[in-house]
């Protein structure tokens with residue numbers, strides 16, 4: 551199975567751990583994707599998916615043999631709060647499309663999504679040898695855009711007025727991060743950490 555080779559059992563950050571999905575996660579998927587606010591932020595269609603659509607989506611995209619998906623767990627409690635995944639994996643051109651949904655509202659804006667995105671991007675460039683990770687996001691989803699920008703995704707264009715939502719047209723923004731950009735950020739972070747360490751040593 552592709553994902554067994556591609557993803558370890560878990561990817562661990564400071565506040566979240568990404569773990570492979572298990573069948574038991576379906577009940578949470580059913581709750582998250584039946585939520586009108588999650589649908590508003592993530593779906594091209596108006597309104598949430600039906601239960602049978604959610605189950606099909608889960609079976610194919612979360613635990614299917616070709617799924618490149620991980621559950622997002624809060625590290626301190628192991629609570630499952632969402633899911634993230636790659637799709638449209640293109641080995642010839644070294645690229646993939648990234649998706650993320652934190653389904654639990656009380657976990658929005660706490661840094662979990664940004665950290666999960668960073669773990670997946672790190673994995674894409676350090677272990678999967680990808681060159682490019684891309685994503686799309688609706689222009690009104692400011693929280694998502696800020697989280698992606700913090701990880702290093704840059705705006706690379708937009709599909710103009712591609713989404714009809716809340717009674718008006720919105721652009722769909724295309725963002726991406728390239729491997730050399732990711733490497734430069736890692737280098738800067740390491741240099742900053744080394745600088746802090748040498749200041750502490752001197753003090």
Ligand SMILES: CC(C)(COP(=O)(O)OP(=O)(O)OC[C@H]1O[C@@H](n2cnc3c(N)ncnc32)[C@H](O)[C@@H]1OP(=O)(O)O)[C@@H](O)C(=O)NCCC(=O)NCCS
Nearest residue numbers: 591651652658659660661662663664687692693694696697
């Ligand atoms: C998008 C998502 C993954 C982001 O994860 P998150 O944990 O909520 O985001 P983070 O806390 O890591 O970062 C959020 C950023 O937006 C800011 N923010 C938080 N709430 C905000 C709001 N209501 N409006 C604008 N910005 C907001 C935060 O300050 C932070 O920016 P900063 O790092 O510059 O301070 C998550 O909110 C989610 O899954 N939402 C529902 C589904 C969805 O929108 N999926 C994405 C589809 S493309």
